[in-house]
Amino acid sequence: MKSRIAVLETPGQPLVVDEVDLPDPKEGQVRVKLFASGICHSQLHQIHNPATPVPTLLGHEATGVVEAVGQAVTHVKEGDHVIVTWLPRAAKPGDTSPQPIEVPWRGGVARGPVFTWAERTVAPQEYVVKIPRDVPTAVTSIVGCAVMTGCGAAYNTAQVRQGESVVVFGVGGVGLCIVSAAAVLGASPIIAVDLADEKLEFARRFGATVVVNASRTDAVEEVRKLTGGGADYAFDAIGVQETMAQVLQATRPGSFGLNSGGTSVLVGVPQGNADLPMRDLLIGERKYIASLGGSGRPETDFPRYLAWYDEGRLKLDDLVTRRYRLEQINDALRDLQEGRIAGRSIIEY
Ligand SMILES: [Zn+2]
Numbered sequence: 001m002k003s004r005i006a007v008l009e010t011p012g013q014p015l016v017v018d019e020v021d022l023p024d025p026k027e028g029q030v031r032v033k034l035f036a037s038g039i040c041h042s043q044l045h046q047i048h049n050p051a052t053p054v055p056t057l058l059g060h061e062a063t064g065v066v067e068a069v070g071q072a073v074t075h076v077k078e079g080d081h082v083i084v085t086w087l088p089r090a091a092k093p094g095d096t097s098p099q100p101i102e103v104p105w106r107g108g109v110a111r112g113p114v115f116t117w118a119e120r121t122v123a124p125q126e127y128v129v130k131i132p133r134d135v136p137t138a139v140t141s142i143v144g145c146a147v148m149t150g151c152g153a154a155y156n157t158a159q160v161r162q163g164e165s166v167v168v169f170g171v172g173g174v175g176l177c178i179v180s181a182a183a184v185l186g187a188s189p190i191i192a193v194d195l196a197d198e199k200l201e202f203a204r205r206f207g208a209t210v211v212v213n214a215s216r217t218d219a220v221e222e223v224r225k226l227t228g229g230g231a232d233y234a235f236d237a238i239g240v241q242e243t244m245a246q247v248l249q250a251t252r253p254g255s256f257g258l259n260s261g262g263t264s265v266l267v268g269v270p271q272g273n274a275d276l277p278m279r280d281l282l283i284g285e286r287k288y289i290a291s292l293g294g295s296g297r298p299e300t301d302f303p304r305y306l307a308w309y310d311e312g313r314l315k316l317d318d319l320v321t322r323r324y325r326l327e328q329i330n331d332a333l334r335d336l337q338e339g340r341i342a343g344r345s346i347i348e349y
Pocket residue numbers: 040041042043060145146
């Protein structure tokens with residue numbers, strides 16, 4: 001089956017959009033005609049990393065309709081609407097990552113564990129989750145990574161409760177999903193920290209109750225003031241050296257014999273290592289944990305997030321601010337790189 005597809009041929013260079021012959025789905029695989037795909041910030045790191053094996057296929061969140069299924073595919077059939085994601089839908093102990101999908105390209109093969117910057121994809125059945133046919137298909141394309149990662153960090157990993165204080169460093173697509181979930185869970189206050197006033201104002205729409213521009217003020221000091229000593233939870237949706245240390249300092253210390261300190265949650269992909277004040281960690285008995293893909297269990301998480309969307313509590317229509325065609329993928333990546341995307345951008349097919 002023919003499909004137009006974006007290929008990273010050389011790290012750091014623009015992607016090539018080409019027509020390929022997609023292989024038929026093998027045992028345990030499905031072919032999905034895509035409606036839309038999100039454009040995740042983490043892929044910029046992959047594109048610019050000289051160690052990324054090429055040619056590679058990218059994109060790891062999408063919606064689509066199942067066109068064909070291989071043998072032994074049991075949970076979806078032709079015609080089903082699905083979300084494509086990058087965590088197994090219902091992992092069991094001992095599960096290993098499926099083999100990457102190989103697509104013939106220019107005499108060789110291009111590979112990707114999952115790829116959604118394409119009109120059609122072939123995916124292991126573990127990476128597709130069925131959704132009802134009446135769910136809008138464009139904005140829900142970001143459920144497979146941004147929503148799973150952000151909402152899951154607050155809901156699954158941190159398990160934020162009513163009345164607890166939350167600060168989120170970095171309010172891009174994932175950070176806004178953390179803010180949204182914190183609001184659903186009844187956190188208060190919900191503090192958004194970023195470097196751009198427009199992004200911070202935008203964060204209020206998703207439930208941020210206070211905003212702090214870290215380019216003008218000491219964000220840690222400000223958070224301590226706003227929370228009476230530090231937040232119960234501080235999320236780092238960025239993962240640079242500075243924010244990885246700031247989240248630790250922005251959580252509250254515990255009191256001897258009474259309670260433990262607050263919890264820092266690393267959500268963004270770390271760019272290098274952090275220099276952490278370990279005395280603050282010990283003396284305040286704080287916790288520093290990580291959340292990969294929002295500790296996601298797609299098959300149980302996605303219905304919850306789609307319900308939040310349906311109830312107006314997860315504003316996906318606001319979160320998706322830019323739409324591109326596949327041919328514009330390099331423009332889309334440049335806009336993301338240059339910080340011109342509020343929320344999340346998507347490709348529509
Ligand atoms: Zn992602």
